[in-house]
Amino acid sequence: MNPATAGNSIRMLATDLDGTLLRSDGTVSDRTRAALRAADDAGLLIAFVTGRPPRWLDEVIETTGHLGVAVGANGAVLYDLARELVLRAHFLQPPALAELARDLRAAFPDVQFAAEYGHGFAAEPGYVHDWQINPRADRQGRPIPPPVVGELTEILAQPAVKLLAKDRGADADDFLTLAGDVIGERASVTHSSSFGLLEIGAPGVTKASGLADLAGSHGISAAQIVAVGDMPNDVPMLVWAGTSYAVANAHPAAVAAAGAVLGSNDEDAVAVLIESLLAG
Incomplete structure (x- = not known):
């Protein structure tokens, strides 16, 4: 089922990487790769929203197969994963x-x-x-x-x-x-x-501002986004998104900002969430 046509009308899943989508050893499980592929097939836009800079995203592409757009450097960079191209960037001078x-x-x-x-x-x-x-x-x-x-x-x-x-x-x-x-x-x-x-x-640049920029370019509202994170740099995104979750291993600030708590990153929490969204 396409989540956009289901009752929840969710169109985007925004997930942090380290400590959230990735396991503690930095790997991506087979279950998570399968969930990401299923989400893409169902028309759900997957956004990696991370503190990582572009040069640290190539290995995630290889392990997940995801070739969409990432919000990197805590919202400062919008990066096309398929073309390896910075679309927009906000700098401190x-x-x-x-x-x-x-x-x-x-x-x-x-x-x-x-x-x-x-x-x-x-x-x-x-x-x-x-x-x-x-x-x-x-x-x-x-x-x-x-x-x-x-x-x-x-x-x-x-x-x-x-x-x-x-x-x-x-x-x-x-x-x-x-x-x-x-x-x-x-x-x-x-x-x-x-x-x-x-x-x-730069002033005002957060994961929330970068995600809002990406979502706006796709005509997606905050209410149509599910966000998942684990650390203080995820807090603005978790507050801004219409639905938000912290993983069980999250920092207390992320838990407080999120609407609910999932399992841990080592329990493939993001994959479990995607599966529940696709089940409708």
Whole structure:
């Protein structure tokens, strides 16, 4: 049954990736792949709404087979997965990046910065990576340049879709609250980590704004969207969507924002949800 013709009139499923659609080991189950294919066949638009930049979406394409449009970098990038093409992007400009970094470092002396450009990444020498920053190549086999290491003035000299601020010893939630007071309305700030790593984007840019942009281009209203997430960066999307769920392993902020709670990501919660939507 097509969900658009069923009583719920749902036309889009918006799902986060890490911790939500993906299992804890980063894999996608056979059940989830089958559910995504069935949803696509039924006319349900699937949107991956993620903090990941475009270069980290190729592996998801390979494991899920999904070739639609993703909302990446917490709403800053609208990315065509099939064509590997950035359709729209919202940037923080160098003067704003420099000002934010200056004020955050004054408030948090141990903070280290990195810049996410969308198709590239740069970081200060003291910014310690917690995972591989770049895949070695894109889906066409073309090498992806390694991340740049440079001084703050160098890495913030070009527009960025995200400024990353890391204080490894800080509590993630406390760091977010305190940094939000410093940043004010000059930028959007969130986190999706278990440690002190903030993701800072252009003012007003969130997963909700990026999803609204995508939905609007398809003539889909918030009431026709089901959203699923697990972390604070999902909260705006979960609040905005007409129907929203947190997975059982979600951060308390996501649980509070969602309308209901599903099973965990390791229990294929998104696949179970899709199956229930298609069953009508």
